Amino acid sequence: MENLIWLLPALPLFGFLLLAFLGSKFNREAIAFIGIGSVSLATIVSLYLAINFISSPPENGFISQTLWQWMQVNNFKVTITFHYDALSLVFVFVITFVGALIHLYSTEFMAHDEYYSRFFAYLNLFVCSMLILVLADNLVLLYLGWEGVGLCSYLLIGFWYKNIKNGIAAQKAFIITRIGDTSLAIGMFLLFKEFGTLTISEISQQAVSHSSSSITLIALLLFGGAVGKSAQLPLQTWLPDAMAGPSPVSALIHAATMVTAGVYLLARMHTIFELSPAAMHVVAAVGAATLLIAATSALAQKDIKRVLAYSTISQLGYMFLALGVGAWWAAIFHFMIHAFFKALLFLGAGTIIEAQHHEHNMFNMGGLKDKLPTVFKTFVIGSAALAALPLISAGFYSKDAIIWYSLTAQNGSPLLWLVAIIGSFITALYTTRMVVLTFYGTSKTSLSYQPGVRMHIPLIILAFLSVFAGFIELPHNFGHVTLFSGFVGKALPTTLLKIEPSESLFQLIAAIVCLVGILLGWKLYSSNREKVIDLESGGLFKFFFNGWYFDNLYKVLFQQPYFFLARINKNDIVDKSNDVIVGISSWLSNQLATSQTGSMRWYVMGIIAGAIMILTLQLVL
């Protein structure tokens, strides 16, 4: 069994190499076959490993496989080792399974694209890097995967590079996540300085008995990396722009998997964070602030993909809130459910956009309920999960756990709970707005395309999971199923409660808030479209529409001073000193050139005078 782990990243890597080097030689069917085939095989391997792992759990809670030694400098040794435990299992399952569905969807979505093989090559490389990230046994290997997914994200956002805007969005995503990556790298250096190793299990062992003031700093630096990758405050601005990429890319990279790498990192390094309550508080506060800011921004967006992008930031905020208060398994549970329903929503949005002549603006849509019935049904199921519709949607169970723990868990507080509840209300509101504007009302744009079966299958499977995946974990006051927390709990610390008020009351509050949000949204947006536009022309909505003006703030704080300095130095001040040397040589050359008269006599005289001078010098000296 342990011999199979290497296959997980190796299969997509093989697919990538095949497509990258021989892609132009294959026809479209072969490209699609390789693209889907490599990820599907990885999915089968991951399911096989998961079944084996669950049916006969290893004694120490993980399986590891060492492939070879990567590098060794003195006693610093890095090996290519994969570490497969309950936490990795959940991530590997989501990455391969959702990844395979999205590959299937892409074969139809990208069917007429010029660069078919390049697209699948990038997607395969992404899956490979992401699997390396979540399977890495040491931080150096994790960093390799971390940078690999960043690269693929950049390549896929700018996939349609002929439009310069896409290229700029890709660069923005790359540069902003780089800020986080630098922070992560410095955190790793400090970890090595403290512990002398970068192997995660060794760090965990040593950290328990280690007390150092730099732990908080390390935790915050690691969190900085997560903030960049997972688009949290204050580095969240790249994700809405990243929607420039094709919709399957948004579904796979910018909703389901890559952006949750930060959540994974924090869960993986939980021993470090547990030692530093201050860092945990920061994580919770950043998560709470992000979820509120992103949710309000989602409320005012006109582009359906931007709504989903801000909603992703907001849901990631919930995950970080859960991590911050110490509800480790709840964050991972929400990650899994979120991957299902957000991939579903992005794929649905992609279909809608494709079917509406590439129209992104929801205000130009409407009336799609009857025209795209399957998309409508699945999209509503996904939206219900996003809005956390009580009892029936999976999103309710995962989000309710987070809201509950934000009050009761170790680092929880009433304020965090209040923010989470308000966020859940706004989530319900903007989700309803999105559904109503897109599917109800009168039709604005004609249908240009009817999605085929390869688009419908992933939507239906994901819709199924968006409902039923929630039932593997039910709160203890009804049902009390703990399949997920019991399983992931083996790899993560248990969630400690500091108070235990009646859970039912708080669930009721959460459910009512969500229902009120949905009803209010229905009432507001199903009325006259002009009224809605009127309502949203206010100053507050403009503020939300522009994402709280973070982009403008960064423009004033960083871009403009940089451009100012660049303008001052336009003529290159350092280069001026070189210009002086050039000028002197040139002047001397011109002076000597006047002696080139062409008169033979003068030349001979010059030679003779020179000879006499040298001879005289020799005699005298």
Next chain:
Amino acid sequence: MISNLSSDYVFLLAAILFALGAMGVVIRRNILFMLIAVEIMLNSAGLAFIAAGAKWAQADGQIMFLFILSMAAAEVSVGLALIMQIFHQHKTLDVDELEQLRGDRK
């Protein structure tokens, strides 16, 4: 007989010949005469080598003279060919008139 002659006189003669040759190169206007003056300078140097070889009883001086002789032959043939070409193209052998060869400076 020559062994009685002090080599210093021969050096002096060589120096005078060299100076005459150099002066010829400088003051003559006709290229043909300038070439002859250069030949005089070469031969004065050859004479100095011979005298030096005799004074210190070394064969090197005479070997050097053989080199100079063969080089002078080559030089004269190339020089005369060049002079003919110059005359062909410019119909003159006056160096002062040939100053135009320097071209225009940019």
